[in-house]
Amino acid sequence: MLSSSARGTVLVLLAATLLCAQDWQTADSLPSVDFTGLTAGQKSLALKVLRTASCPCGCVMKMAECRVKDPPCSYSRTLAAIVVDTVKKGGNEAAVLAALHASPLMHRFDPISIPVTGDPVLGPAGAKVTIVEFSDFQCPYCALAVAKLNAVLKAYPKDVKLIYKQYPLEIHSQAALAAEAALAAQKQGKFWELHDAMYADRTHLTRQNILAMAGKIGLDMKRFQQDWDSPAVKQALAREQKQGDEAGVNGTPTIFIDGKRYNGELELDAIGPIIDKEIKGK
Numbered sequence: 518m519l520s521s522s523a524r525g526t527v528l529v530l531l532a533a534t535l536l537c538a539q540d541w542q543t544a545d546s547l548p549s550v551d552f553t554g555l556t557a558g559q560k561s562l563a564l565k566v567l568r569t570a571s572c573p574c575g576c577v578m579k580m581a582e583c584r585v586k587d588p589p590c591s592y593s594r595t596l597a598a599i600v601v602d603t604v605k606k607g608g609n610e611a612a613v614l615a616a617l618h619a620s621p622l623m624h625r626f627d628p629i630s631i632p633v634t635g636d637p638v639l640g641p642a643g644a645k646v647t648i649v650e651f652s653d654f655q656c657p658y659c660a661l662a663v664a665k666l667n668a669v670l671k672a673y674p675k676d677v678k679l680i681y682k683q684y685p686l687e688i689h690s691q692a693a694l695a696a697e698a699a700l701a702a703q704k705q706g707k708f709w710e711l712h713d714a715m716y717a718d719r720t721h722l723t724r725q726n727i728l729a730m731a732g733k734i735g736l737d738m739k740r741f742q743q744d745w746d747s748p749a750v751k752q753a754l755a756r757e758q759k760q761g762d763e764a765g766v767n768g769t770p771t772i773f774i775d776g777k778r779y780n781g782e783l784e785l786d787a788i789g790p791i792i793d794k795e796i797k798g799k
Contacts, residue, residue, distance in 0.1 A: 541585040548588040550597045571781045628776035637708040640678030651682045653769040655689035665783035684761040691722040701744035710734040
């Protein structure tokens with residue numbers, strides 16, 4: 518058993534860790550980032566970039582956040598050094614961003630080809646930009662992504678389309694069942710209706726509840742149940758999971774924009790500039 522003084526030390530350390538994790542957006546120091554030699558203005562610029570630029574390691578965090586929450590990450594540590602060095606040499610924000618862009622670490626996720634023929638899609642067929650989402654119906658983050666991606670589609674009604682790919686995680690006991698149900702609903706042209714219903718009640722995805730959802734959206738229930746349990750649907754799910762594995766998916770939601778993995782926030786003000794850049798490049 519720990520002594521009272523030892524327990525006190527542990528509590529202090531835990532409190533400091535939690536405080537640090539909460540304050541990455543305001544902290545004036547970051548683990549393994551040496552700001553020595555920078556003026557107050559230069560340090561402010563370096564911190565601004567580190568707080569707003571996404572870490573390309575796949576963590577879906579900003580660089581400053583990654584330094585605080587995942588200090589061993591070599592990506593954020595190396596890129597933070599580039600930021601500080603560029604600022605120290607007199608670089609402005611544009612120069613710092615250019616230096617980051619020039620690093621091979623920022624291009625870990627080069628464009629890849631993802632088969633999408635026959636997959637459910639929202640948006641115009643001739644859209645300039647294609648977003649592919651690998652998702653899990655039981656995932657809380659995927660549920661939050663629904664409204665955010667719908668907002669993107671609403672903001673770009675002619676230029677963006679969204680394609681949904683199944684990637685149920687093993688940690689979610691009902692996710693594969695729900696994915697197969699969605700694929701069965703797709704055969705009757707009702708994928709998105711069941712998609713919305715299941716995400717709206719993602720914590721109760723039992724077979725009985727999904728059947729009730731299917732009935733409410735007007736599916737032919739006999740055909741739906743036959744398709745749901747069919748080898749064809751199970752093969753289709755396995756195929757999409759394999760596609761996700763080949764694309765390097767290891768969590769959900771995982772987003773690709775025109776084949777390029779996107780690790781940033783899904784809010785419109787974050788993803789919008791990326792989409793705008795893709796549209797301009799067409």
